[in-house]
Amino acid sequence: MRKERPKLLFEISRPGRRAVRLPENEVPETEIPAGLRRKKLTLPELSELDVVRYFTRLSQLNFSIDTNFYPLGSCTMKYNPKLNEATSSLEGFSGHHPLTPMKFSQGSLELIYRLQAQLSEISGFAQASLQPAAGAQGELTGVLMIRAYHTHRGDTKRRKMLIPDSAHGTNPATVTMAGYEVVEIPSDTEGNVDLQALKAACDDTVAGLMITNPNTLGLFERRIEEVTKAVHDCGGLVYGDGANMNAILGILRPGDVGIDVMHFNLHKTFSTPHGGGGPGAGPVATNEKLVEFLPGPIVEESADGFRFHMPKHTIGRMKAFHGSFGMLVRAFTYILSNGGSGLRELSEIAVLNANYLKHKVSEVFPAKYNRTCMHEFVSVGKLSDRVHTMDVAKRLLDYGMHAPTVYFPLIVKEALMIEPTESESVETLDEFAAVLLKVAKEAEETPELLEQAPHEMPLRRLDEVYAAKNLVLRAQDLAEVEL
Numbered sequence: 001m002r003k004e005r006p007k008l009l010f011e012i013s014r015p016g017r018r019a020v021r022l023p024e025n026e027v028p029e030t031e032i033p034a035g036l037r038r039k040k041l042t043l044p045e046l047s048e049l050d051v052v053r054y055f056t057r058l059s060q061l062n063f064s065i066d067t068n069f070y071p072l073g074s075c076t077m078k079y080n081p082k083l084n085e086a087t088s089s090l091e092g093f094s095g096h097h098p099l100t101p102m103k104f105s106q107g108s109l110e111l112i113y114r115l116q117a118q119l120s121e122i123s124g125f126a127q128a129s130l131q132p133a134a135g136a137q138g139e140l141t142g143v144l145m146i147r148a149y150h151t152h153r154g155d156t157k158r159r160k161m162l163i164p165d166s167a168h169g170t171n172p173a174t175v176t177m178a179g180y181e182v183v184e185i186p187s188d189t190e191g192n193v194d195l196q197a198l199k200a201a202c203d204d205t206v207a208g209l210m211i212t213n214p215n216t217l218g219l220f221e222r223r224i225e226e227v228t229k230a231v232h233d234c235g236g237l238v239y240g241d242g243a244n245m246n247a248i249l250g251i252l253r254p255g256d257v258g259i260d261v262m263h264f265n266l267h268k269t270f271s272t273p274h275g276g277g278g279p280g281a282g283p284v285a286t287n288e289k290l291v292e293f294l295p296g297p298i299v300e301e302s303a304d305g306f307r308f309h310m311p312k313h314t315i316g317r318m319k320a321f322h323g324s325f326g327m328l329v330r331a332f333t334y335i336l337s338n339g340g341s342g343l344r345e346l347s348e349i350a351v352l353n354a355n356y357l358k359h360k361v362s363e364v365f366p367a368k369y370n371r372t373c374m375h376e377f378v379s380v381g382k383l384s385d386r387v388h389t390m391d392v393a394k395r396l397l398d399y400g401m402h403a404p405t406v407y408f409p410l411i412v413k414e415a416l417m418i419e420p421t422e423s424e425s426v427e428t429l430d431e432f433a434a435v436l437l438k439v440a441k442e443a444e445e446t447p448e449l450l451e452q453a454p455h456e457m458p459l460r461r462l463d464e465v466y467a468a469k470n471l472v473l474r475a476q477d478l479a480e481v482e483l
């Protein structure tokens with residue numbers, strides 16, 4: 001049964017209804033100064049129960065990890081353990097003001113110090129800074145550090161950053177923001193960087209390379225050491241996009257294979273919530289070449305305890321105060337609760353789960369590259385001239401499964417990118433595979449069912465281009481939109 005569109009706050013509002021009563025005013029009323037308010041505010045008027053029901057129902061319309069399977073490739077939508085919420089809500093962390101003097105902040109500083117050390121150890125680097133607020137901001141941080149490094153040495157000819165054509169869109173955006181020019185490197189027939197093309201592009205105008213390993217096709221970059229060596233040989237540095245660390249924890253350390261600086265997405269690899277669930281965190285870690293360029297403050301240990309420190313040639317701050325501290329507490333909890341061998345095991349299970357699923361659906365959704373995958377794989381979702389990847393994705397919603405990532409990476413036409421993560425049981429994977437095969441059967445027998453999907457969601461197929469071009473950002477305007 002299709003769920004009804006819920007009534008909006010403005011539609012259930014009744015004049016004079018209210019949730020709270022303020023105490024009698026003890027101070028004289030004044031007018032709001034002219035010009036501060038453009039027009040009269042119209043706010044919905046509701047009882048407390050109206051508000052509770054409205055937001056509870058709204059939350060029930062969401063797909064979430066806590067309610068549904070969420071195999072969104074590249075995003076690593078793994079389970080967010082409730083233990084992380086318990087520790088980050090501890091009064092000593094959640095109630096601690098960032099301006100509290102250092103001597104009264106030793107516990108929080110120690111947590112930052114130990115997380116810096118854990119991330120450095122996991123990735124094989126000398127030092128981490130927990131400042132950046134997202135993976136994309138970590139990228140910008142790393143590329144600004146690379147730029148500062150070249151500038152510091154008086155090497156100002158380097159204007160180009162090399163990026164494989166399978167890269168995430170944030171990589172070229174980062175390069176452009178950092179004032180460099182993007183040079184695209186093609187992939188070879190195995191889905192890895194084309195080494196010949198890379199070598200041909202390396203010269204003394206290259207500042208560096210940004211590379212993701214495993215890459216966004218879910219494939220391990222087999223000749224990673226030759227790749228990083230080619231860049232180092234021409235004087236460039238290598239940035240590692242760490243969004244796929246989930247696949248290699250405890251197995252491979254990027255610092256050991258020639259990466260110079262990388263970011264972590266704590267909301268992917270270390271189970272802190274994504275998007276609407278809260279702010280992100282994208283710490284960066286680096287080797288000795290770039291340590292003094294890290295953003296600060298970072299925490300160091302001294303005879304008087306833990307204290308903040310600014311690296312000598314720091315690129316400055318990337319974020320107010322000390323990063324997304326609540327997320328740091330959650331990631332720290334996750335690392336400690338798994339331990340070293342536990343982290344390795346979860347990467348092994350992430351890879352096993354992806355390969356299991358890839359095999360189960362391969363007859364109908366063959367992987368684009370026929371290799372053992374890492375934590376995710378990319379198939380082709382187009383099933384016929386009529387049924388495209390988007391139709392498959394929309395139909396999955398009717399079966400209570402979040403759609404995988406679609407139409408990314410860009411080098412695979414009609415891409416369907418699936419990442420089950422280590423959180424899921426074999427039963428869930430079997431159920432998902434069965435649904436995918438069922439949808440493929442429907443595509444043959446009743447293609448119109450897929451073309452018009454979803455059928456059972458509160459809203460049907462939306463015109464996403466229209467929605468993006470005609471943003472409606474206020475709830476009271478939404479009531480007038482025909483859905």
Ligand SMILES: *Cc1c(COP(=O)(O)O)cnc(C)c1O
Binds near residue numbers: 265280
């Ligand atoms: C998610 C992702 C990013 C960007 O990270 P955010 O934390 O979303 O800013 C960059 N590269 C890859 C490969 C990613 O999957």
